[in-house]
Amino acid sequence: MKVSITGKHLDVRGGMKSYINERLEKLRRFFEAVDTAHVVLKTEKYLNTAEISLNGKKLHLYAEGSSEENLYVAIDRAVDRIEIQIKKQTEKIKGHSVRKSRLKGKISETSAELLVTPIERESFDPKPKTEDEAKLELDSEERNFLVFKNARTKQINVIYDKKNGRYGLIEP
Numbered sequence: 001m002k003v004s005i006t007g008k009h010l011d012v013r014g015g016m017k018s019y020i021n022e023r024l025e026k027l028r029r030f031f032e033a034v035d036t037a038h039v040v041l042k043t044e045k046y047l048n049t050a051e052i053s054l055n056g057k058k059l060h061l062y063a064e065g066s067s068e069e070n071l072y073v074a075i076d077r078a079v080d081r082i083e084i085q086i087k088k089q090t091e092k093i094k095g096h097s098v099r100k101s102r103l104k105g106k107i108s109e110t111s112a113e114l115l116v117t118p119i120e121r122e123s124f125d126p127k128p129k130t131e132d133e134a135k136l137e138l139d140s141e142e143r144n145f146l147v148f149k150n151a152r153t154k155q156i157n158v159i160y161d162k163k164n165g166r167y168g169l170i171e172p
Contacts, residue, residue, distance in 0.1 A: 001036065046068050131159065
């Protein structure tokens, strides 16, 4: 993530910059779609203000935090507000991916036949892999998808070929 920090009526020092980068990097764990962040710090009379703008693919978030105490408190308040927005955004994305069955309780004869047909079972290697390793393994096999344990998240993921030169990743 590219972070730019601007100070209005103040000089932003190394300690403040590292604190901001540390706080924003923690947000990145929640939501990886963030490409750039712009932070504006202001001091006017007795009020310290921090404004944070996050941008990414189809993502634009903004939050402001103020404090009479110091800039660190203002930064924390702005980051907390951004975190709430990110959580709402991820909930929204998850909500779109969950589809409710319209045929709940209604099983036709053909779907009942499908339930009786034999199921082919396969196992997968539980050894954790990175997403890049899984992509390479998918390319080497003649499959449309691969189930693997993600080394970063320690959860089961599915990577699939979208047939347009790109890949999709399904995470729980």
